Amino acid sequence: MDHADDAYRSELERLRTEIDAIDLKVVDLLAKRQEQVKQVMALKQAHQLPVYHPAREEDLLYARRRQARDAGVDPDYIEELYRIILRQSRVAQSGHMARTGIRTGAKVLIVGGYGEMGRYFEKWFAGAGYEVRLMGRNDWQDAGALCNGIDLAIVTVPIAATDDIIRRIAPHLPPSAVLTDLTSIKKTPVDAMLAAHQGPVLGLHPLFGPTTSTLDKQIIVATPGRDPGSCQWVIDQLSAWGAVIVTSDPQEHDEVMAIVQSLRHFATFAFGRFLARKNIPLARTLEFSSPIYRLELGMVGRLFAQDPSLYAEIIFASPERRTLLKEYIGMLNDSIDMLDTGDKSAFIAEFEKISQWFGPFGEQAMRESSFLIDKLIERF
Amino acid sequence: MDHADDAYRSELERLRTEIDAIDLKVVDLLAKRQEQVKQVMALKQAHQLPVYHPAREEDLLYARRRQARDAGVDPDYIEELYRIILRQSRVAQSGHMARTGIRTGAKVLIVGGYGEMGRYFEKWFAGAGYEVRLMGRNDWQDAGALCNGIDLAIVTVPIAATDDIIRRIAPHLPPSAVLTDLTSIKKTPVDAMLAAHQGPVLGLHPLFGPTTSTLDKQIIVATPGRDPGSCQWVIDQLSAWGAVIVTSDPQEHDEVMAIVQSLRHFATFAFGRFLARKNIPLARTLEFSSPIYRLELGMVGRLFAQDPSLYAEIIFASPERRTLLKEYIGMLNDSIDMLDTGDKSAFIAEFEKISQWFGPFGEQAMRESSFLIDKLIERF
Known part of the structure; x- marks a missing residue:
């Protein structure tokens, strides 16, 4: 040296x-x-x-x-x-x-309380000083006692059982109780609640799963059913915990969710299914890839790390959703001609129409995703 | 107070x-x-x-x-x-x-130099002290002079023209020159370079576009053709600028890229096309959405903010790619039965098989994407 x-x-x-x-x-x-x-x-x-x-x-x-x-x-x-x-x-x-309680001491009944979402909301309500009662499938003989004096009843059971459970529990509730459900479709449960209960009715759809540790900026769609004034404290409580409440009517909710959930998850499922069926060399494709592919493949892998029955519920929730998915497959079949002939100009013309339809969202998406890609590069 | x-x-x-x-x-x-x-x-x-x-x-x-x-x-x-x-x-x-130059002063010819990728690499080589010459479609009468004494020739023209341009430029090059191309397929261009040029041959595929400001951690796939020793300085130069070089053979490259680029972009295109065709209320779906939907929709919107001809090139690059895309559509058609009958158990069984195939990647994808979702919540 x-x-x-x-x-x-x-x-x-x-x-x-x-x-x-x-x-x-x-x-x-x-x-x-x-x-x-x-x-x-x-x-x-x-x-x-x-x-x-x-x-x-x-x-x-x-x-x-x-x-x-x-x-x-x-x-x-x-x-x-x-x-x-x-x-x-x-x-x-x-x-x-x-720990912020809007109506501390009020009595909350969670029907389906032993499921994951039930447990999740039990934790929030109990933590904020509410008296929480859980009701499972074996507790029907105690329904009268459990419903006695209840201020808020939350139904959180599988979609297929929701309407039936609503019809069974409603007669036990005090007429003044707020009746809500957490189902990911809203038209039929809200109709069932309005038919079965005389008092305040509020449909809720939390757009997150029970593994979310904070409610900060998490979205809950609220579809008012009856007597919104009496339901307001429930909305205030969720807001106080940091959730963002988006109000909609049940019909609009279901139409938007068919796209946001059903179509999206189905498309992701199909993509992952094809990768598996072709048995592509997953690890090698990641080595060969720009960060954005890693991000996109991560979105697919993420789906398959979760509970299949949850996604089955979402995708098969209603006949309307299944019809929408078949329309999607039909549109893909329309692309076969273009692929057979190798017609790039048809592709470009179609692409430009879609770009116009997306409008300024495309540019915004570029900025947002570029920001995330930078994060991904930084981290991994 | x-x-x-x-x-x-x-x-x-x-x-x-x-x-x-x-x-x-x-x-x-x-x-x-x-x-x-x-x-x-x-x-x-x-x-x-x-x-x-x-x-x-x-x-x-x-x-x-x-x-x-x-x-x-x-x-x-x-x-x-x-x-x-x-x-x-x-x-x-x-x-x-x-500004780090591995072979400062060496002469670099960029064929297709007035295109966006050509300009991009001109900036890098010139900035590191190389003598850079650009050749466009109207410069063929000067080909002899432009190729005189060249150490590295980079062909960066549309895929459809690549093989032809390689055959036309190669006879003008000194036998010692390194001949490379930047095409997103590698088998046919590398074959064309090997046939037309006696000297060192190196296929390159930069997995990023000309708007990338830094090469830091950007991936370039290298498919060696002939005389890797003489090509090494080119790889060292790209590494010195921060790029990560992944080595492959042209066949493997093309198979992996058919998935990583063609299938992925086609699936995204189809999703965007369906949203546009159904004229879904884009802004409203964003209000109704968890951050992960925003991220996924952003990936779709991002595609349509870019150059359609670039994606047409990628998707229609070869007959093999188009066949793969038709297989993908065929697989989607296989799902119609499941949707018609509303068969959740078939969906769940298939889902579980795919989960197994993804293996530990699913968990890893959950962690990575959760990290990014937190970033998204923080920022917007």
């Missing part, structure tokens, strides 16, 4: 030691920041004030971006870091949100 | 001021860090040493995770922040990587 080499190494060492010292201070400051955030939370909790404050977050991001720009640092980079830092504060706060 | 309110507000104000002071210091330290990283880069550049040092990054992450744990901060959170901080250092370094 010559002298120049030596000098290089010691200079590199010196710079790395300085960087380490900076990093030590950064993490130390982030730990102190966490302590301060906890104090803010405790203070707000004591005064029963909301913990999330979007305007404060925006001000903070603006100030840090400006500081970055003045210091010659890329403001987007600093904003990215601070969005993570702010999310971390919100995570700390979500423990508080979970 | 009563006294308690007043005390609350001033206490909240005090805590926020403290948090702001912490954040001011954090950004200040990150700016100082950037200065130190620049010095490290300058030092390495002066000593012609590689800038990226994975082991150093891992050590650094380990130290920061440990510090976080000791301070009661979530180590995953700190690692996430530091991955972004480290990526930012690499971005600063990529300017240096782009």
Whole structure:
């Protein structure tokens, strides 16, 4: 090792030691920041004030971006870091949100309470101070006692059983009880609830599974049935836990969901089925692939890591859905001509029509997915 | 405003001021860090040493995770922040990587040089000190002069024209020149290059488009044709710019790409086509959706924001690909029975077979995509 080499190494060492010292201070400051955030939370909790404050977050991001720009640092980079830092504060706060009860002490009956979704909502309601009763398939002899004084009944059973269970449980409920279901279709369950129960009726469809740890920004579709005023506290409660409530009517809900769930999952199922049938070299295709293929294949693999009966329920939920899927297959058959003749111009003409139909969403999707692809590259 | 309110507000104000002071210091330290990283880069550049040092990054992450744990901060959170901080250092370094020339001064001819991919590689080679010559469709009368003394010829023209252009350009090249193409199929172009050129032959397929700003971690498939020793500097050059080189033979490449590109893009095209044909309420479906639908729909929308002729080329690249796509449609037709009878158990049995075929990839895909979904929630 010559002298120049030596000098290089010691200079590199010196710079790395300085960087380490900076990093030590950064993490130390982030730990102190966490302590301060906890104090803010405790203070707000004591005064029963909301913990999330979007305007404060925006001000903070603006100030840090400006500081970055003045210091010659890329403001987007600093904003990215601070969005993570702010999310971390919100995570700390979500423990508080979970304990927020809009009607603490009210009595909640979960019919199908021993299923995964039942257990999931039991945890939320019980955690916020509600009196929760679970009812399973063997508890019908106690239905009268279980329904006594109930303020909210939630039916969460398989789609095929929903209407029947609604008809059986409704006569036991107090007329003032809010009756809801969590089924992924809404027209027939809401009709069944309106027919079987005199009081307030509210259809709900949580667009997430029971493995979701936080309700933060999770979507629940609400399809009001009867007496929305009396149902409002249920919606307020779900919102207080962080969920976003989208209101719809049962008919529109079912039409949109046929696309959003049934068609999408069926198309993904078919894609995975073909890969398996052709026995393609999965690992090798991943080595050969841009990050976006990894992301797309991940979407397919993800489906098959989940519960098949859940997807069977979604795909086969109604005759309308199955008709839609057959229309989809029919449209694919229309493409065979184009493939037989190798007609690129027909493909391009069709492509351009579809691009126009997508409109500005295409550009937006490019931006969003490029952002995610960067994340994927960073991480893996 | 009563006294308690007043005390609350001033206490909240005090805590926020403290948090702001912490954040001011954090950004200040990150700016100082950037200065130190620049010095490290300058030092390495002066000593012609590689800038990226994975082991150093891992050590650094380990130290920061440990510090976080000791301070009661979530180590995953700190690692996430530091991955972004480290990526930012690499971005600063990529300017240096782009200027790294393995055979500076060598003469590079880009046939199809006025197309988008041609322009893209012109920028990289010229930026690293190569003498780059572009050849377009109107330059054939100057072919002799353009090919004179060329060390590397890159053919990047539409698939349908590739074999012909290879046959026309090869006789003008010095026998020692490395001949490569960038076509997304490899069997026929590599065969054409081997037949037309006596010297080194290397098939290349960059798995990214000309809008990619950095080559960092971008994949290029290399299918060696002849005299790999003489082609090695080309591979070293692409690696020096950050690309990951995956070696394959042309046959395997084409089989894998039929799945990775053709089938995947065709399935996405068909999905988008169906949405457009049914004229589904796009914006409303997004309101009704979990983040994963937004991500999946984004993958579809993204396709239609791009150049249709690029996708026509990929999908219609060869008769083998078109046959594969027809097999895919055939398999979908096999599902019609299941849909007609509403046979859930057949669906579940098939689903379970496919799950088994995916094996551990399914779980891995769940983890990866859950990570990305969190990112999506954070950002939008």
